[in-house]
Amino acid sequence: MKIDPDKCVACGNCVAVCPMGAIHIDPEVGRAVVDQDECVECFACYRGMSKEHLNPVMVRAIRKTARLFRFRFDPEPDICPTDAIVPQDLAWPRIVRRAFSDPQVPHESTGIHGRGTAEVKTNDVTARVNEGEAGFVVEFGRPGVGTRFRDIERVTAALAELGVEFETNNPVTSLMRDPSRGLLRGDILGEKILSAIVEIKTKLEQVPAVLRRIKDLGREVDTVISVGVSTRCDTEGNDSLRGMLEREGYAAYRGKTNLGLGRVTVRNEA
Ligand code: SF4
Numbered sequence: 001m002k003i004d005p006d007k008c009v010a011c012g013n014c015v016a017v018c019p020m021g022a023i024h025i026d027p028e029v030g031r032a033v034v035d036q037d038e039c040v041e042c043f044a045c046y047r048g049m050s051k052e053h054l055n056p057v058m059v060r061a062i063r064k065t066a067r068l069f070r071f072r073f074d075p076e077p078d079i080c081p082t083d084a085i086v087p088q089d090l091a092w093p094r095i096v097r098r099a100f101s102d103p104q105v106p107h108e109s110t111g112i113h114g115r116g117t118a119e120v121k122t123n124d125v126t127a128r129v130n131e132g133e134a135g136f137v138v139e140f141g142r143p144g145v146g147t148r149f150r151d152i153e154r155v156t157a158a159l160a161e162l163g164v165e166f167e168t169n170n171p172v173t174s175l176m177r178d179p180s181r182g183l184l185r186g187d188i189l190g191e192k193i194l195s196a197i198v199e200i201k202t203k204l205e206q207v208p209a210v211l212r213r214i215k216d217l218g219r220e221v222d223t224v225i226s227v228g229v230s231t232r233c234d235t236e237g238n239d240s241l242r243g244m245l246e247r248e249g250y251a252a253y254r255g256k257t258n259l260g261l262g263r264v265t266v267r268n269e270a
């Protein structure tokens, strides 16, 4: 995202809207400026504010005159008064920032909005994770923090060493040059995004090792990591995951299952 210096009147309204703190008012030039390295192209500033088309020269003159008399001339807080916020044409690799940060843009790889495949919520229908297996969603980043693919790769490479299986329809997997080693394309490693979800599957007995590896790496990467683990209950409604998580020191809760909302990929003949 860019801010047109000819239009901006430095009202500061867009600064509070940016979830990454990437916009600041440069006192030297008296204009808002976007830190291009921190901007994740989420489009919150462009879409989240109303636009007026006031003459910037006139607005600056009024604001300057108002300051002389110690009162302020400010637009309403949700308005860019001069329509100064300008989207750029995003080329590769910067375009991946928007794919992982703007919820209104679908991933080219999966054609769906959102960062994962949502299959963990629909496992009763898809049976992607079966008895004796564990499905993980490993989420990197948050608004205000973000993440870079370089840090995601540190974790995916370590998980690949444990022999995990990456979900093929996941957007992060689609950016891997070598899924067997968890390695991402080299040209995206420096790109910053709001957040991403890695989806993996393991044997149930591998759960403690996977959790410990993620916890260790979580202290080294420059982002926050959240992890969800799921399995399929047996016919009695029991599962051995809960005890496993509790022995590792985590509270375990029965989660939500959206029955009937998934794609039928496996039919249970029983
Ligand atoms: S809201 Fe518009 S005019 Fe105000 S600082 Fe941001 S870009 Fe400049």
Ligand code: SF4
Pocket (backbone or CB within 6 Å): 001, 017, 018, 019, 020, 021, 022, 023, 034, 038, 039, 040, 041, 042, 043, 044, 045, 046
């Ligand atoms: S596109 Fe998003 S991250 Fe970039 S400046 Fe606008 S609000 Fe901030």
